[in-house]
Amino acid sequence: MRAVKNLLVLYTGGTIGMLQTPQGLAPASGFEARLHDYLLAHPEVQAPDWRLLELEPLLDSANMQQANWLAMRDAIVKAVVEDGHDxxxxxxxxxxxxxxxxxxSFLLLGLNVPVVLTGSMLPAGTPNSDAWDNLSGALGIMASGIERGVHLFFNGALLQGTRASKLRSEAFDAFAVQPRHREGVCADSLPATLDYRQRRTPVRLAVLPLFPGLQAEQLRGLLNSGIQGLLLECYGSGTGPSDDAALLQVLSEARQQGVLLAAISQCPQGSVLFDTYAAGSRLRDTGLVSGGGMTREAALGKLFALLGAGLSVDEAERWFALDLCGERAA
Structure with missing residues (x-):
């Protein structure tokens, strides 16, 4: 636990800083002055010394893309390595x-500072907004002491970056950690190719939940679209339509052609355990690698970080199966 002394506030947009426009709420610049005025009016709020950087373009996070993740990563690394922020x-x-x-969490592996993400369900300045509570709470935690790594702070709770999900669309307690089964072998060390210094490139990824009636040709069309990795959301403990020989053949061919196939459970509190049912074993035998109890967010981010680092499919599968930062092991 270490208190932050020299903080960068990286403003990317989102509801917290939105203002009303004729088209509805939209991200707005000028949040530095609003934060400065709020802290002046609330001297009881603990806050490290800080400066604010607006990351252009400001976004409604519904428009977030891989390129924006890379831009955030670059800004954070520069702030720490070149500008001395802790x-x-x-x-x-x-x-x-x-x-x-x-x-x-995966793009900043090895970075020896805390990174906390927060936002709000209502814009700052709106009556009864949660914006200033979330912001002042995050500032207070960083001023008093926090472990390195990536965290999400919301509604008074500090959550691990690789375990959190948005569960509610209207309540202030929108984020939580689902009690998924967690087990796995932790990586003894990280190669330089997965270190925060390693730049990444965009990756063509897809997520597909299994559902009754999924046809082999539908799956083939997705796999033939040029994707490099597929995150398959299986039933329960990792089962699927294992009596559909054509669908299993499509998966096998995709893996042989170099597509990384990973599996998680589509149950909010589920975990992939392929050997529990024969239906799961048959899916595994097509080349799927288990994501254990990883969330969709963690599994997708991990695939992006691994394949974006230029790893081969075999290498990426090996690291996907290991715990890198608490995403699959307790």
């Missing part, structure tokens, strides 16, 4: 907040 508070919209927290 902590980063990232202001972000809630729609994809958990996705960004998970992706940054």
């Amino acid at each position: 902590g980063v508070l990232l202001l972000h919209g809630t729609d994809t907040l958990a996705y960004s927290a998970a992706a940054l």
Whole structure:
């Protein structure tokens, strides 16, 4: 636990800083002055010395893309390595907040400072908004002491970046950690190719939940679209339509052609245990690698970080199966 003394507040947009426009709420610049005025009016709020950087373009987080994750990663690394900041508070919209927290957890492996993401369900300045509570709470935690790594702070709770999900669309307690089964072998060390210094490139990824009636040709069309990795959300403990020989053949062919196939459970509190049912074993035998109890956000962010680092499919599968930052092991 270490108190942050020199904080970068990285403002990316999101509801927390939105203002009303004729088209509805939209991200607005000028949040530095609003934060400065709030802290002057509330001297009881603990806050490290800080400066604010607006990351252009400001986004409604519904528009978040991999390129924006890479831009956030670059800004954070520069702030720490070149500018001497010992902590980063990232202001972000809630729609994809958990996705960004998970992706940054893997993009910033080895970075020896805390990074906290927060946002709000209502804009700052709106009556009864949660914006200032979330912001002042995050500032207070960083001023009093926090472990390194990527965290998500919301509604008074500090959550691990690779375990959080957005569960509610209207309540202030929108984010939580689902009690998924967690087990796995932790990586003894990280190669330089997965270190925060390693730049990444965009990756063509897809997520597909299994559902009754999924046809082999539908799956083939997705796999033939040029994707490099597929995250398959299986039933329960990792089962699927294992009596559909054509669908299993499509998966096998995709793996042989170099597509990384990973599996998680589509149950909010589920975990992939392929050997529990024969249906799961048959899916595994097509080349799927188990994501254990990882969330969709963590699994997608991890695939992006691994394949984006230029790892081969075999290498990426090996690291996907290991715990890198608490995403699959307790």
